[in-house]
Amino acid sequence: MTKLTVLLDIDNTILATDSLRKHIESRLEANYGAKALEHFYKIQEQELTKRGFYDWKQIAMKFAKSQGSSDYATVLAVFLEAPFNDYWRPGAKDLIEFLKISSYLVIFSDGDEVFQKTKAEKLGLFEASGEVIISKSKVGLLAGIRDKSSGTVVIIDDKPGVILKAKEVIPDGITIWVKYGRYAKEEKSLGASLETENLLEVKDYIQKLQ
Ligand SMILES: [Mg+2]
Numbered sequence: 001m002t003k004l005t006v007l008l009d010i011d012n013t014i015l016a017t018d019s020l021r022k023h024i025e026s027r028l029e030a031n032y033g034a035k036a037l038e039h040f041y042k043i044q045e046q047e048l049t050k051r052g053f054y055d056w057k058q059i060a061m062k063f064a065k066s067q068g069s070s071d072y073a074t075v076l077a078v079f080l081e082a083p084f085n086d087y088w089r090p091g092a093k094d095l096i097e098f099l100k101i102s103s104y105l106v107i108f109s110d111g112d113e114v115f116q117k118t119k120a121e122k123l124g125l126f127e128a129s130g131e132v133i134i135s136k137s138k139v140g141l142l143a144g145i146r147d148k149s150s151g152t153v154v155i156i157d158d159k160p161g162v163i164l165k166a167k168e169v170i171p172d173g174i175t176i177w178v179k180y181g182r183y184a185k186e187e188k189s190l191g192a193s194l195e196t197e198n199l200l201e202v203k204d205y206i207q208k209l210q
Pocket residue numbers: 009010011012013157158159
């Protein structure tokens with residue numbers, strides 16, 4: 001039987017990214033003060049509007065400048081040296097161990113290349129997967145992945161936009177909406193194959209597909 005191809009998201013899917021962000025913000029506040037944190041939020045928002053994703057090097061540079069400093073490397077280090085491994089979601093490691101053996105596992109993540117790559121490296125995701133794809137907009141890559149895959153494609157993500165696009169572009173695929181983080185309460189249902197917060201349930205579901 002052809003192996004499943006599993007596209008697994010990182011942020012707010014296997015990693016508690018919102019909590020990690022809070023940690024990063026508390027570090028910035030401790031180092032630069034509460035007022036600086038307000039600047040940080042503003043810069044972050046401007047960058048998101050401008051580029052559609054967080055470019056952490058640009059954010060670090062602008063933030064350092066707002067603090068009258070040219071030392072952006074210290075700011076960048078707060079992002080890149082965050083304790084990523086403290087923020088695994090429950091069941092995430094079990095799920096990865098299972099997928100590593102039973103499927104062709106693709107880590108499929110949107111965002112800033114340097115930051116996401118560092119994150120994936122520190123979490124050991126390069127060793128755990130067949131491929132790591134980091135893109136600025138992964139919905140645009142879905143059709144290409146479907147064409148390349150010989151077996152069924154499974155998409156696991158917390159972002160409704162990704163799940164809805166996957167349903168459209170890969171109609172014979174399996175969509176798993178991880179109802180966790182900021183999008184969990186926005187929609188009641190997306191009509192995905194499985195909708196759950198629980199990653200062990202995700203593992204059981206995929207196990208039954210095989
Ligand atoms: Mg995500």
